[in-house]
Amino acid sequence: MKPAMLTRLRASATQGAMRRANFLLAAPLILSSAGCVQLSAPEKPIEINLNINIRQEVVVRLQQDVRDLIKENPGVF
Amino acid sequence: MSRRLKLILAAGIGLAAVLGTTTAYAMMQDASAELRASGQVGEQADGYLGLVGSAPAAIRAQVDAVNIKRRAYYTDLAAKRAAKIEEVAATTACELFRTKVAPGQYYRLPDGVWRQRDGNTPIPLPSYCG
Numbered sequence: 001m002k003p004a005m006l007t008r009l010r011a012s013a014t015q016g017a018m019r020r021a022n023f024l025l026a027a028p029l030i031l032s033s034a035g036c037v038q039l040s041a042p043e044k045p046i047e048i049n050l051n052i053n054i055r056q057e058v059v060v061r062l063q064q065d066v067r068d069l070i071k072e073n074p075g076v077f
Numbered sequence: 078m079s080r081r082l083k084l085i086l087a088a089g090i091g092l093a094a095v096l097g098t099t100t101a102y103a104m105m106q107d108a109s110a111e112l113r114a115s116g117q118v119g120e121q122a123d124g125y126l127g128l129v130g131s132a133p134a135a136i137r138a139q140v141d142a143v144n145i146k147r148r149a150y151y152t153d154l155a156a157k158r159a160a161k162i163e164e165v166a167a168t169t170a171c172e173l174f175r176t177k178v179a180p181g182q183y184y185r186l187p188d189g190v191w192r193q194r195d196g197n198t199p200i201p202l203p204s205y206c207g
Contacts, residue, residue: 054167054205058160062168063207065154070172075108076146077173 109143110177112136119183119191120173122203124151124166129183129191171206175199 070077109126112118117132118140125144128137151165158165178184180196187203194200
């Protein structure tokens with residue numbers, strides 16, 4: 001009688017483990033499908049507007065002012 | 078008794094206000110650094126922050142807020158130095174690429190492509206950066 005009960009218990013334990021395993025297997029599927037939804041393309045292309053001609057001498061002239069500006073406003077830059 | 082209670086209440090409200098302002102100030106202090114660190118925002122060659130992909134509305138709002146402030150500073154400095162706003166902005170971008178974009182963070186050169194800074198390798202700067 002005793003071994004039979006143990007076997008029963010074991011069988012049910014295994015089933016429980018399998019159920020858990022099934023859930024664990026399903027979890028990545030659910031998560032990955034949720035990830036897919038978020039991977040949609042951006043609504044509109046972001047424009048970058050730098051088609052003006054920047055001259056190096058202007059950059060050099062402004063450099064020190066810009067460095068001060070960055071240093072004085074750490075939250076903005 | 079009731080007067081004392083009122084005093085304690087007033088002190089409590091005052092303290093809460095001070096703490097709240099301090100926290101808000103501390104958050105503002107490194108808003109742009111935190112945005113860059115989020116991986117959803119990068120530095121652009123035009124001197125403004127940009128969204129790397131489709132970012133949530135909260136991030137977009139923060140980026141807009143920072144960029145509005147930047148625009149104001151650029152306008153100011155441009156007037157002071159008799160330069161164009163775009164020139165001040167581009168010069169700032171050169172400097173931010175040099176000093177503020179950390180390894181793994183995003184940047185965008187005039188070619189419009191988002192790239193990630195590779196380790197400690199400096200970002201290849203546009204020629205006008207000097």
